Amino acid sequence: MKKITMVFIAAMVLLLGVNVVPQKSFAAVDFSGGLLDKLKAAQGLNTVIIRTQLTDNDETTSISLSADGSSDFNHLIRVPLVRVDVASITGYRLKAATGVQLEFCDHTGKVISTISNPDVNGNLSAVSNLNGVAYVQIHNVQSTARDVFEINLYGTLDHNTPSDLVAIKGENKVTLSWKEDVASYMKFRVKRATESGGPYITLAEDLTSKSYIDTQVTEGKTYYYVITSYYLDRESLPSNEVKITFDTSPSVLLTLYISGGLIKEYDLSAVELRDFLDWYDAKDAGTGPAKYAFTKSWNKGPFKARTEYVIFDKILTFDVDEYDPVQ
Known part of the structure; x- marks a missing residue:
C-alpha cells in the first residue's frame, strides 16, 4: 500500500478568532494567536517521538517529512485531540518547502477539504466553508523529503459542551x-x-x-x-x-382529633407522614397493629428517647397541612 507523508494537527484549543498582532518571537512572521498554539505532535508509529516544532512560533525549528511512499514511518506526525471541539476555519499560515499540500479532516480522520498548492511563505491565507475541522494534515506529495517550519489555523471553535x-x-x-x-x-x-x-x-x-x-x-x-x-x-x-x-425537615403538620376532645399535633416530614398514612390505611382494612408510635424529637429532657402512641379506634379524624420549612 502506498504510504503517505503527513502531519496531523488537532484544531482543539481554547483560543477563539484570528489574532495576527505581531508579538516578540523567533518567527519572521508571527504565527501565534491561532488554534494550534503550542500543541504537541506525535511523530512515528512504532517509536513515537513528541514534537513541538511546528507550533512553537519559531521558524528556526522544523520537522522533515519523508518522501511520499517512504517506509520509515517518520512520515506521520499527529497531534492528539485535547478536547472534543471542532473548528470552523477562516484562515491559515504555513511556512514550509514547496510541494506539500494541506488536508483538512473531520473527527474521524476523513479528509473534507484539500488545498493542493497552499501558500508556504507564512502569509495569512483565507479559506471559506471549512466547518467541522478536527485535524489539518501536511502531506508531502513529492519524491524527496520536505521541511516544514510552522503552521497555525485561525477561526472559531464549535464547542461541544452541553x-x-x-x-x-x-x-x-x-x-x-x-x-x-x-x-x-x-x-x-x-x-x-x-x-x-x-x-x-x-x-x-x-x-x-x-x-x-x-x-x-x-x-x-x-x-x-x-x-x-x-x-x-x-x-x-x-x-x-x-x-x-431532598430536605427531611418537617414539611407537614398532622393534627389528630381524639375521642374525648383531645387534639394532638405532630410536625412530620413527607416520609413520616407517608408511614403514618400507610399504617392508618392498613389498620382501616383490618390489618396491622392497633397503635402507632410517634418518636418525639422535641422536649426530650433527660430522656434518651420519648415515644408517643395513638390508638387507631380513638382517632376521630385528622388534618394534614403542608408548609414550606424555614431554610
Whole structure:
C-alpha cells in the first residue's frame, strides 16, 4: 500500500478568532494567536517521538517529512485531540518547502477539504466553508523529503459542551434536561457529587438523548449535577452545575382529633407522614397493629428517647397541612 507523508494537527484549543498582532518571537512572521498554539505532535508509529516544532512560533525549528511512499514511518506526525471541539476555519499560515499540500479532516480522520498548492511563505491565507475541522494534515506529495517550519489555523471553535442544564425535583427522583447543541456523533455522561465542584461520580453514560432521570436519591441529601459530552476517550468541559436538595425537615403538620376532645399535633416530614398514612390505611382494612408510635424529637429532657402512641379506634379524624420549612 502506498504510504503517505503527513502531519496531523488537532484544531482543539481554547483560543477563539484570528489574532495576527505581531508579538516578540523567533518567527519572521508571527504565527501565534491561532488554534494550534503550542500543541504537541506525535511523530512515528512504532517509536513515537513528541514534537513541538511546528507550533512553537519559531521558524528556526522544523520537522522533515519523508518522501511520499517512504517506509520509515517518520512520515506521520499527529497531534492528539485535547478536547472534543471542532473548528470552523477562516484562515491559515504555513511556512514550509514547496510541494506539500494541506488536508483538512473531520473527527474521524476523513479528509473534507484539500488545498493542493497552499501558500508556504507564512502569509495569512483565507479559506471559506471549512466547518467541522478536527485535524489539518501536511502531506508531502513529492519524491524527496520536505521541511516544514510552522503552521497555525485561525477561526472559531464549535464547542461541544452541553449547556443550560436544568434539574427538577420529583418524588424520589431528579429529572435532568439540557440543550443538545453538540455534534451528532457525541454522547453524554451524567455526573453527580455531594459537594459543589465535585468530586463527581458518573451515574450514566452512552446517552444520546438530552434528558435523564436519576432515581438513586436519598432523603436529606443535597446533590450537584453536571453533564459532559464525549467521543471515544475525549471528553468536553462540564456543563453548568445544578443543585437539588431532598430536605427531611418537617414539611407537614398532622393534627389528630381524639375521642374525648383531645387534639394532638405532630410536625412530620413527607416520609413520616407517608408511614403514618400507610399504617392508618392498613389498620382501616383490618390489618396491622392497633397503635402507632410517634418518636418525639422535641422536649426530650433527660430522656434518651420519648415515644408517643395513638390508638387507631380513638382517632376521630385528622388534618394534614403542608408548609414550606424555614431554610
